[in-house]
Amino acid sequence: MSPLRMIYLGLALIGTALPLPYFIGFLSENAWDVGAMIDAWYVNAATTGLVWDLTIAAVTLTLWVVVETWTSRNWRGLLAIPAIYLIGVSCGLPLYLFLRSRPVT
Template identity: 30%
Template sequence: MLKVIYILLCILGTFLPYSQFLPFVLEHGFDIRLFFEQLFANRISGFFGMDVIISSLVLWVFVFWEGTRLKMQNLWVYIASNLLVGVSLGLPLFLLMRQFQLEQQTDTAIS
């Protein structure tokens, strides 16, 4: 059941942010200056921007620390997911694959 929840969160975590990002890109292209200008247009949007940036850094540390501890492969995928979509995809995707790894290690230990 937990894996199903993570999969649903990956889907939501991709489609909801992109429902806002794609119209921006279609209207303005990949205008990084305008992107950051609008991201930090006021204190509330700046609050959310800073929160996401710090959350991304925390995710990267967690991915490398926990992923290395559990001997997970291809840890770069979760960082790429974070950079291409956001924490909303990177975190549930990592947690999903971590769950698979934990279950595999449990099955191996029992056998």
């Protein structure tokens, strides 16, 4: 595996390990109420701006993954889409870069 692929994989793991404990902690404290989490995202202007920023990035990344996967037929790249929305762009983007940079056989 190339050094760049190892970096992408490492960033995907870090992009999972850093935000996920916060999400799980919040949800476990709030009876796994996803609605409460969504309400918390809009608690002030800073968090609202961040939500919009990440939403636009997630939609753009999803579009890129779908279009590039369709043209390259690298179907494994689609695995990044659930990661984008269930974990975050911090995991989904480096995961997709890892998946798309594998050697072609």
